[in-house]
Every structure is written in structure tokens, then in C-alpha cells.
Amino acid sequence: MKITDIIHFVMQALSGYRTRTFLLLLAMAIGVASVVLLTSLGEGARLYVTQQFSSLGTNLLIVLPGKNETTGGAPPMMGAVPRDITLDDARALQRNSYVRRLAPLIVGSAPVSWQSYEREVTILGSTADLYGVRQLSLSQGQFLPPLEMDRAAPVCVLGYTLADELFRSHRVLGEWVRVNQYRCRVIGVLGDEGMSLGTDMGDVLIMPVASAQALFNAQSLFRILIEVTQAEAMERTQKFVIATLRERHDGEEDVTVISQDALLATFDRILGALTYTLGGIAAISLLVAGIMIMNVMLVAVAQRTSEIGLLKALGAARHQILMLFLAESALLSLLGAMIGLALGFLGNWVLQQYFPDFPFTAPVWALWAAIIMALMSGLIFGLMPAKRAANLNPVVALNG
């Protein structure tokens, strides 16, 4: 029997039992669509985080207080209280020629008010270099002026949403806002940055680091962000930072330096694993669909015994009957997989309309895996019914 004839024959059988065919296609399609959607979700999360990190800027080193045994993780929660990182430490690090830009960072929170409007806002204390290191943009005015690190100045830059909510349509630049008991003049407004690493950059107030130290009455830095001149120099600079700070901290290695790459790799691993897990969970529905195919094909064999008997009387050999019924479940699962892919892509498209920032993209491996798994489950679960059909006694089948 020719392959085109087999397909034609099977298609006629499938369209002859519409409800059954529809239900099986649906089951398989749902299985495949859920693989597509769930892996898209995982892959989307991975891409999203990757994007967030890349928006931080390239060749970035982050220095934080406290020694962490494993690189690339969070700073230790317990153990000895580490020595603070100070502005003097930051200044010492700036002297290396591989350091292109360096931004000390203090983070806190304080009420910010203008006229009768007031709200609690994240305060960032840093220097002019933060602009380049975090790859920020401005919608109005200018960023912090290039001052010596220990020079305070009564100026500040507002996040986009904060400026909008405090001032509405009022002119922003040159206005004085109150931050706790201090006052500062607004010299710039950030562009619409969105979220960056958990901080809503729309809702911040940025001031010179020395001013923030005074505001929070604290000397210690939260982070030092360092942009290295070239990727090849990352490791060398990392070693330099650790050595320099150890020397300055009485020989104690009590800081952690993480590179953006290491962080990225960690998240990439975690979220990659998440994608596989989600794909695996979705694959269970493919298995269920396969079992459904087996059930329904068994019923089909029972319903079509006289047809099978006839085919044998017309000269069909055992292996031909086996082939015809296997082809039927394989075709069902393949068609179902195609419909499932279409549904999955449609679902991705719809979700994308609702969450435009989140990249819903099914990984290519998941598409192949879904199709192959669908086909395999069709074949494996179709084998038993097909064998049963092939083994039917034609005399009994014709009379039944």
C-alpha cells in the first residue's frame, strides 16, 4: 500500500468519525499548546531577567560589604558584622586604570514633599558617574554635577513618575523639594526607565552621595558600582578590588565582588531549569492525550471489527492493518500537535498584548520536543490497539 493511499484512507476514516476525531485532536492540541505556553513563560522570564541585567550596562562589577563564600549569590545574612565600605575605599578603587567609571551608592527611603504633596520615596545617593554606569537617560535638565565624592550639594534628580506625581503639569526644574529636614533643588528628571533590578527607577530621588550620608547620618556605602574598560580586564579588576580593600581593611577579606556576568549566568541557570520543569509538567498532558488516544483507538477497533475483517478478506496482511491503525493514531497526534502549536502561538500573541514588556517566546527545543512527544505518544499508545486490530480473526470479525 502506498504512503499517500494510507494517509488518504486514514483521513477518510478520521473524517468519518468526526466527534471522536475532534475530541482527540483537542486533547493533543491542549497538551502541545500548554507545552508551548509554559515553556514560553519560563523562557520569557529568562529573557526578561537577561534584558534587565544587560540594561545595567556591560562590564559591571558590584562591590558589596560582607564576604560570601559562593560567588554570584546574595550577600551573607548571618555571621560576623562586616566592616563598612566607605567613600575612601571607593576613592582608592578609582585609581586603577581599568576602572572607567565608578559610582558609590547609598540607598534609603525618606518622605519627599513639594507644596502639599508628600510621599515616601527611595533615595539614591551617588555621583555623576551613576548616569553612565547604570545607563540612565534624562527627560529634562541634567544629572548630578561632577563633584568630589565627599562634597554635598543641595541638588537632586527625580524619577519620571515621581516628578509627574509631585508636580503634575507644574514646571519641575529649579523647584525646591523637601527630603526629610533637608531641601534640594531639582536639576533633572530621569527618562521613563521602568524597573531595573527590583528598583522602580521611576520612583526615586537621586542626590550626591555626601548629601545622602548626611541625610541618613551614615557613612557606610550600600554598593560600589564599577564599570571596567574592557571585558578582558574584568577578572584582573575584580582581583584588584579585593586586594585593595583587604589591604585597607587590615588584611581582612570582608567584601564580595560580583560581576554582572556571574549573576546573569546564575539567573540563566535557574530560569533555564524552570523552563525545563514547566515543559515537563506540560508534557504530562501530552501523556494524558496519548492515553486518551489509546482508549479511543481501542474503541475504534471494536467498532470497526467488520471493516478490519473485510480488509483482510480483500487481501490486507497483518502488518498492513497494523500500519493503517498506527498511521491513524500518528496522524491524529501530529494534526493535534499542529493545532496545538497554532493555539500556543495564538496564546503567546494574546498574552503579549497584555504584557508587552515580557517576551513570550517558546524556545525552539520545546516546539520540537512537543511535536516529537506528541507523535511518540500517538505511536506508542496507538500500538496496542493497532496490534489488537491486526490480530483479529477475520472470520469472527466479518460476522461481528
Add this chain to the structure above:
Amino acid sequence: MIELKNASRTFHVGDALVHGLDDVTLHIAAGEYISIMGPSGSGKSTLLNIIGILDALDSGEYILDGKHVNSLNESHQAQLRRDKIGFVFQSFHLLPRLTAAENIALPLTLAGVDKKDREQRVAEVVAALDLTDRAHHRPDQLSGGQRQRVAIARAVVTRPRVLLADEPTGNLDFASGMEVMKVLEDLNKQGITLLMVTHDANLGARAQRTIRMLDGKVLA
């Protein structure tokens, strides 16, 4: 053409043994027209199924056109059945989802004949059996007589040497029955070996020879 030697086929029904065929020895020459008669349960269908290689003997020998059927494997038996045998059943056994022409083409499709040759062969038998204007109807749009003619067309489209008909007129009114008989007898005149099971003594008498059966035995 057909040779059975001490052929037996026994069925186990519960604890009891039922003789479908009991030590049957039989010779049928090519081109013969034979009717098979006997009471219900006497083994007529069993005989046809054995001759048509749908069923196998427990003991004895069956030689079809010089080939020892017993010793062939399953796929060779299927091939022999496809090449040499045509079946016509009382209840037609047409696939309802296929058109008359597609039903007729089915044995050729199974044999892997390509589409062009298939269409040509189908067109020939359709014309010969006067079914041209019904070729693209489905079975439920055909009368009983037409359905049986489609079934006969399907049985002979592979140009078999032997045509086995198990009560081919059993489900038909008299007129359609006579129509079908004429078709079968015309085919026999063109050379096909025709074996027909019937309960109707008048029809049975039309054959060149009648095989009478009782309890699985062929009466002399």
C-alpha cells in the same frame, strides 16, 4: 484449481467440539460453477472461509492453484488471497464512508496499485457491471442490488481466479437477486471459478455441480 484432502476444521465452543469441516476431500477445476447447499450450521461458510484462506485447517491439506496454502506464512497467504480470491458476502460489507468507486478500488489500493491504473481498472469493472452512473454514490444512496453489484465489482477488480459468494442474494428481493445471479454467472462464463453458498434450491440448481453438506461433511 482447488484441492482439499482430508480437510478438517474443529471449533471449541465451551467444552464441546464442533466440526465445521470434517474430513472433507474435494476437487474443483478451474472455471467450474458450483453451488454449496446444506442446512444451517452444516459448514458451508467454513468451507468458503478455508478456500478463501480467511481460516486455516486443523488437519488435512489445501492446495490452491498448485500452492500448499498451509505451509505459507501469513503475509504470503494474504498475498495469495489478494491475487486469486474474490469474496462476495450476504451483507455486502461496503465501507459506508467511501464512494462505490472507492470501495471497488480498495483491493487495488491495498495491493499498492498506483492511482492511474486503479482508476482505469475500476472504470472497466464499473462499466461491465453497469454501475457507471452510480460510481460516485455512497452505499447508503444505493439499492440492495446495486450494493451487491458494487461488492461483486470490488471482488473481481483484481481479476481473481476464484469467486466465493456466501448467500449473495440472501438480503435481496427476487428481482435484484436475479440481477446479481446473472452478473455472477456472466463472470463464470468469462472463466472465473464460481462457488456460491445458497439456501435456495432453484438457485442451487443453476450451477454445473452442487456440493451438499451436513455436519461438516460433504455428502457424496
